[in-house]
Amino acid sequence: MSAATDLSVEGVTLTAGARRLVRDVSLTASAGQVVGLVGPNGSGKSSLLRAVYRVLRPVAGTVRVDGTDVRSMPARHLARTVAAVVQDSAADFDLAVREVVAMGRTPHQRLLAGDTAEDAAVIDDALASVDALHLADRRFDRLSGGERQRVLIARALAQRPTLLVLDEPTNHLDIRHQLDVLGVLRRLPATVLLALHDLNLAAYYCDRLHVLCEGEVVAFGPPAEVLTSRLLADVYAVAGEVTVHPRTGAPQVTFLPGEHRRDPAVDAPHR
Template structure:
């Protein structure tokens, strides 16, 4: 299930709420086929920034471009054909089967009230199979476990067949193997992707570049090896850590060194 790719770019995006800047003057770019990880502590602004990418939140200033086009100037259906999102903690009270939820991903490609064609059904079935969720097709979505719901929602994004993916903590609720499977799938399909992740080792293993947010500001960007340094982890996360290439995989790896009475970050928002 491969697809064409796009370039997603934020230009000086700022989001202000109640007089407070949740995101401040952030610029970043995900090039075609590139997986960009968005990392940072809780409250750093990751989810807020991602909401501006799929038009759930309009920036106070700045803009978001997809292949050079301002997303707020696009018809909604046109944007949905080009960009798909998996949200964090999506409510699971759909009175639909898992198959029906995945089928929602085909909506941007159909006319109003148009049923599923054979092509749509094949895409839906393939998306479920990619997430090892084919056996859940007839199950009521609201009765699935958290991990099963998450796999179905990722399958819905795949069924949308957009060239760009925005994923907010897509590994939430997934067990270890399915976390790896989901991130491997994003890389395999070749879409442009921006992914918010808490697990820095997963981010280092599957992302081409990382963008670090802290208190709403972009404080570092580059490859995992360039960004995830002991100094940055101490400054942004307030932890002591050892970093280096894994002896077998060569992948950048972080080992956090627990402290009984570690320093507390002052001024965290």
């Protein structure tokens, strides 16, 4: 895998018709960092990720990879640089798992060229890293939701990107595989930008967090600085406590069901 890359999102605004999805969002991810996007449903996380991997075009602002606007990057170069795992992919490939993961090698191959021994090794390594090597000969469309998710992550890993963008990569995964996958991402020689709902996983695995609320970044920085009881109340409308885990040293969020929650119509978001 090539060296990690720098990501810069500069004042990005996204719309869908008259509806604003994201407004004036800026963030950076330095080479090799794992940066998390957190926030309530509908806060703009998925939309922002789509702008990074060039599915949505900003009406204002720019996304740059190593200083280059992603909109100006040739498709093949973009595919060698950025890999994406989308949320709840509708893909229902009538292919063997190994063939699905092999798609990740396409940007690195000549037209109509078959898989080389190197490609085969990369595919096996990607499958093994998400505990899916034993699924290699199974039909993708007969897998469980969690198995499919691991295969799609393996496909992105086989692409050997320098920037990996993932939208809720732990969806459908059991606890063991959530930890396994996030551990793999943490160890990659790549820059990682991912959206997560689980704040404790985000606190442990991410170097920095950006909190989105109603399409805007309302807090950002190291998890220990970002995650506070006030933020939980203001952004998520829940009561909770944030402590330091005695073994990991990471912030640990504990929610307090039944306690007072703010009225989102009255209180302004934390900024």
